[in-house]
Amino acid sequence: MRVVLQRVTEAQVEVEGKIVGQIQGPGLVALVGITHDDGEAEINKLAEKTLNQRIFEGEKSASDLGAPVLAISQFTLYADMKKGRRPSWSKAAPGPISEPLYEQYVEKLRELGARVETGIFGAEMKVSLTNDGPVTLILDSEDLL
Incomplete structure (x- = not known):
């Protein structure tokens, strides 16, 4: 599992021109x-x-x-770009596996006390944000477990 964290002052996600999730910062x-074995x-x-x-x-x-927290599913975090000019998505878990795990992550954040907004899993989303700092971090379960 990979999570790219960005500290923001505000952020929102749109699907088909409608805002479906929005936060005000910090x-x-x-x-x-x-990925497959998460x-x-x-x-x-x-x-x-x-x-x-x-x-x-x-x-x-x-x-x-x-x-x-605005949590957005992002299978492209597992892109493999070692060969050619077209990324491979084989390391990303398919929707039937990844969607329930993404939902569990969101629910766990809520259990821990966070107010969480989300996008729509599998939808074409437009995410806009104001990165504060900028601060961007990568959490990878391979490095933490």
Whole structure:
């Protein structure tokens, strides 16, 4: 599992011209990619890491501030670009596997106390944000478990 975190002052996601998720900062945008062997351990660890990174002013975390999270599914985080000019998506888990795990990640964030907005899984989305800092971090379960 991979999560790209961006500290933001505001963010929103649109599907077919309608805003389906929106946060006002300080907050986080979490782009979430799932691979084939991800499960509950990865979900729990990365949700906890998402909320507890001390990346806000005063070395505070999203959890400390009650900062909102905009979580967006992003299978392209598992693109393999080693060969040619066309990425391979074979490392990304297919929708029937990744959608429930993405939903579990969102639910775990909520269980941990976060207010979470989302996009629509599998939809063509337009994400806009104002990155604060800029601060962008990559959490990868391979590095954490």
